[in-house]
């Protein structure tokens with residue numbers, strides 16, 4: 245059977261022994277959704293539910309994200325694709341270390357190059373800082389479009405930074421900012437004729 249480039253990337257990550265996270269995690273969490281949709285979301289790292297099921301954003305914060313995205317007509321079975329910076333769950337859901345982020349960033353950039361999205365959405369500070377190579381916090385980066393340089397693509401990808409849904413669960417008042425970001429996304433997709 246012929247493997248797609250994405251299957252090959254998944255196999256390469258699954259076989260990569262450079263991180264001890266592989267030993268403590270249960271399942272590889274690669275991606276979910278529609279790679280051809282043109283819209284790619286990138287989160288931080290799998291949590292307990294994601295680790296159990298091998299799919300990104302299927303726990304409490306994933307359910308919140310799905311509900312919020314549904315309100316702007318986005319559904320992962322139809323019009324977006326979603327992955328994380330880390331493919332393995334850090335023990336106890338601790339924040340990824342800088343070393344772990346640096347180690348897995350080339351895989352994320354390869355993933356973006358294979359999927360060739362027209363737009364990226366960076367969920368939370370870990371994804372935003374890693375891909376925008378910024379030291380600024382998410383509260384400063386969110387709410388505007390940036391560009392993610394992807395050498396292999398030969399073009400930067402427009403990227404909107406927004407708050408992570410897990411943060412919204414802890415700080416419901418911040419949903420106001422997240423809604424504003426989603427409207428910005430919807431407006432741009434509409435302007436560019438993307439479903």
Ligand code: URA
Pocket residue numbers: 287288289290291294299300301302303305306328410
């Ligand atoms: N949080 C993330 O950043 N990613 C997931 O897959 C789940 C929760």
